[in-house]
Amino acid sequence: MSAVGETGSSGFTARYIVDIRGLWTVFKTPAAEFVVHKDLDLAIERGEVVSLVGGSGTGKTTLLRQILGLETPAKGTINILGQPVAKLGETGAASRVGMLFQQGALFSAFNVLENIAFPLRELKMLPDDLIRDVALVKLQMVGLGAEHAYKMPADLSGGMVKRVALARALVMDPPLLLLDEPTAGLDPESADGFVSLLRSLHQELQLTVVMVTHDLDTLYELSTRVAVLAEQRVIVSGPPKDVIAFTHPFVHEFFLGERGQRAMELLREYPFAV
Amino acid sequence: MAVSTPQSSTDASTPGITLTQTPAGPCAVVMGRWTAAQLTVREVWASVAAALQAVPAGTRGWDLRPVQRLDHFGAQLLWNQWGRAWPADVQVIPSQRAVIERVAKYSTAAPTIPESTWWGRVNVLGGLLLQAFGHGKDLTRLIGQLLLDVVKLVTHPREGPWRDMSGHLYRIGATALPITALVGSLIGVVLAYLTSQQLKQFGADAFVVDILGVSIIRELGPVLAAILIAGRSGSAITAQIGVMRVTEELDAMRVMGIAHGYRLVMPRALALAIVMPLISVWTTLMALTGGMIAADLSLGISPTFFVNALPKAVEIANLTLALGKSVVFGLLIALIACHFGLRVEPNTESLGKGTTASVVTSITVVILVDALFAVVFKDIGI
Numbered sequence: 001m002s003a004v005g006e007t008g009s010s011g012f013t014a015r016y017i018v019d020i021r022g023l024w025t026v027f028k029t030p031a032a033e034f035v036v037h038k039d040l041d042l043a044i045e046r047g048e049v050v051s052l053v054g055g056s057g058t059g060k061t062t063l064l065r066q067i068l069g070l071e072t073p074a075k076g077t078i079n080i081l082g083q084p085v086a087k088l089g090e091t092g093a094a095s096r097v098g099m100l101f102q103q104g105a106l107f108s109a110f111n112v113l114e115n116i117a118f119p120l121r122e123l124k125m126l127p128d129d130l131i132r133d134v135a136l137v138k139l140q141m142v143g144l145g146a147e148h149a150y151k152m153p154a155d156l157s158g159g160m161v162k163r164v165a166l167a168r169a170l171v172m173d174p175p176l177l178l179l180d181e182p183t184a185g186l187d188p189e190s191a192d193g194f195v196s197l198l199r200s201l202h203q204e205l206q207l208t209v210v211m212v213t214h215d216l217d218t219l220y221e222l223s224t225r226v227a228v229l230a231e232q233r234v235i236v237s238g239p240p241k242d243v244i245a246f247t248h249p250f251v252h253e254f255f256l257g258e259r260g261q262r263a264m265e266l267l268r269e270y271p272f273a274v
Numbered sequence: 275m276a277v278s279t280p281q282s283s284t285d286a287s288t289p290g291i292t293l294t295q296t297p298a299g300p301c302a303v304v305m306g307r308w309t310a311a312q313l314t315v316r317e318v319w320a321s322v323a324a325a326l327q328a329v330p331a332g333t334r335g336w337d338l339r340p341v342q343r344l345d346h347f348g349a350q351l352l353w354n355q356w357g358r359a360w361p362a363d364v365q366v367i368p369s370q371r372a373v374i375e376r377v378a379k380y381s382t383a384a385p386t387i388p389e390s391t392w393w394g395r396v397n398v399l400g401g402l403l404l405q406a407f408g409h410g411k412d413l414t415r416l417i418g419q420l421l422l423d424v425v426k427l428v429t430h431p432r433e434g435p436w437r438d439m440s441g442h443l444y445r446i447g448a449t450a451l452p453i454t455a456l457v458g459s460l461i462g463v464v465l466a467y468l469t470s471q472q473l474k475q476f477g478a479d480a481f482v483v484d485i486l487g488v489s490i491i492r493e494l495g496p497v498l499a500a501i502l503i504a505g506r507s508g509s510a511i512t513a514q515i516g517v518m519r520v521t522e523e524l525d526a527m528r529v530m531g532i533a534h535g536y537r538l539v540m541p542r543a544l545a546l547a548i549v550m551p552l553i554s555v556w557t558t559l560m561a562l563t564g565g566m567i568a569a570d571l572s573l574g575i576s577p578t579f580f581v582n583a584l585p586k587a588v589e590i591a592n593l594t595l596a597l598g599k600s601v602v603f604g605l606l607i608a609l610i611a612c613h614f615g616l617r618v619e620p621n622t623e624s625l626g627k628g629t630t631a632s633v634v635t636s637i638t639v640v641i642l643v644d645a646l647f648a649v650v651f652k653d654i655g656i
Contacts, residue, residue: 095311108621113384123314132384134350140380141346147385154621172310173345204376205345 017208018044023076038232049209051219054229060212094119098169102180104161106153113149116168138167159190179211183218195221291325301335308348334362344370349377419535435541442545446507458557462564470572479573484587486565492592495558497644500603504636508611512632515615516625543608550604551597591655610636
């Protein structure tokens with residue numbers, strides 16, 4: 001199934017949080033050109049949790065970077081929240097989109113609280129106590145106690161870094177959240193905790209989530225939709241069980257290989273995902 | 275009474291507060307989109323802050339039902355306005371109540387930062403002293419290790435990191451030629467021009483050769499080159515090794531049983547010890563050329579005369595002294611740069627501090643050691 005059916009209607013901006021049409025991503029080196037995406041279409045509706053999967057080098061992270069406006073499309077259009085992606089980076093971007101980077105990307109010169117409060121403090125108009133309260137609430141919402149507020153990023157464990165980074169991404173309650181390998185590098189227990197945290201935040205804050213993941217457990221537990229990238233485009237997108245039924249060597253290998261069979265058990269246990 | 279009337283827009287989504295009188299007393303009616311995105315627009319924030327100020331403290335009635343959307347930021351703003359307690363008469367829809375309750379649950383006082391006491395200050399002072407001792411200890415160890423490594427290199431020359439060393443020779447030495455030539459020749463021109471102005475007054479034109487020869491060959495050439503190389507390559511070495519600490523490459527090397535001293539410090543130290551005298555000679559030559567041209571233009575002293583007079587003005591001992599000084603400068607710059615690089619902690623702030631400290635220290639040390647040389651060898655070559 002492909003979510004991109006309706007074209008040209010003026011109403012699509014209200015409907016889709018992320019709307020990518022005919023996207024080409026080309027990396028140029030003096031010697032050669034690499035086409036990463038070719039006529040890629042992807043539309044994501046409000047409230048969806050979309051997982052991008054694909055073999056290595058199929059441009060999953062590049063697609064995330066395109067959605068964030070960190071790369072420039074060679075051709076095609078990307079609209080985020082009904083606006084061209086180029087406008088996303090203007091002042092107050094933190095209230096439109098939040099991004100959880102793979103390594104957290106916390107500012108190592110700031111403590112935890114300053115990291116979370118950074119987008120608010122940079123506006124230079126809000127009172128300090130309000131900023132501090134908002135940041136403390138977000139810190140506790142991601143499951144960390146207020147006693148961690150003055151720690152430096154270097155003193156945090158991997159799981160805590162991800163949680164602080166998530167709190168920073170959510171500090172201005174953006175409607176769209178992007179996750180790059182949210183559970184990579186976490187031990188299974190912290191990964192499970194992080195996934196249930198993401199699930200509860202998604203429900204409470206009515207977030208739209210786009211994530212790149214290789215972790216099938218995370219994928220089954222969170223996604224309402226899976227988009228498979230291969231052959232420079234989205235070859236199939238739909239609920240996990242529809243995608244599994246799709247015939248393609250990568251899909252077969254990824255979902256129905258030995259690793260996939262193990263994780264499939266989850267699909268039966270958690271009706272939430274399907 | 276409307277206390278908030280955003281001028282520009284009649285947009286219903288603009289957040290605002292209206293005070294109304296009800297039989298039960300005054301009631302604040304909240305409307306619009308109370309989200310971070312809306313509230314952090316500068317004009318909107320100004321009007322909302324003014325409106326919140328205008329609501330009398332202890333207003334018991336609050337009506338949130340006209341609010342189109344309430345997020346945690348908006349909820350926090352209201353919760354703080356209410357003095358962190360539910361007002362007596364508040365009307366909210368269930369989804370708003372859930373958001374406010376979450377904010378209420380997590381709104382705690384920030385943990386206090388412990389105040390500094392006299393005992394704390396004593397500890398800070400002690401920490402500084404220990405840090406200074408630590409620098410001394412590490413630097414001594416680095417020098418000792420370098421000596422041992424050089425012995426090892428001499429006894430087992432086939433195992434030496436030669437490839438690495440030639441890379442450093444090229445990067446530190448060859449690529450520094452243009453900048454040192456430019457700076458050197460300009461300094462030569464300026465020096466010759468200024469001294470010639472003075473000498474003209476006394477009719478002692480010919481002595482410009484003595485002044486330029488001694489000052490450039492003995493002092494300016496080596497020191498100028500050392501300062502340029504300290505700024506250019508000292509910082510690069512600290513940053514390289516520091517980044518290796520941040521990315522755990524240093525740990526990876528140690529795990530493989532490859533010594534930092536032998537593989538990282540020694541090639542750089544030896545490369546700088548070889549390159550520094552060469553660069554110093556190059557800078558000296560360029561400065562003399564610049565001086566010669568300026569002397570010709572401003573005093574009419576021909577290059578032929580200049581070249582003939584130079585050997586008589588400058589004793590040969592000055593050349594040896596300059597070269598010896600340069601070797602010491604090179605070794606010091608490399609050791610200080612490596613020392614600060616190895617002390618970097620795995621975060622970006624420490625990397626920045628380390629690089630700055632490395633450049634400042636190596637330039638200071640170069641000038642101090644130069645003064646020491648001037649005192650010790652005051653009777654030689656003059």
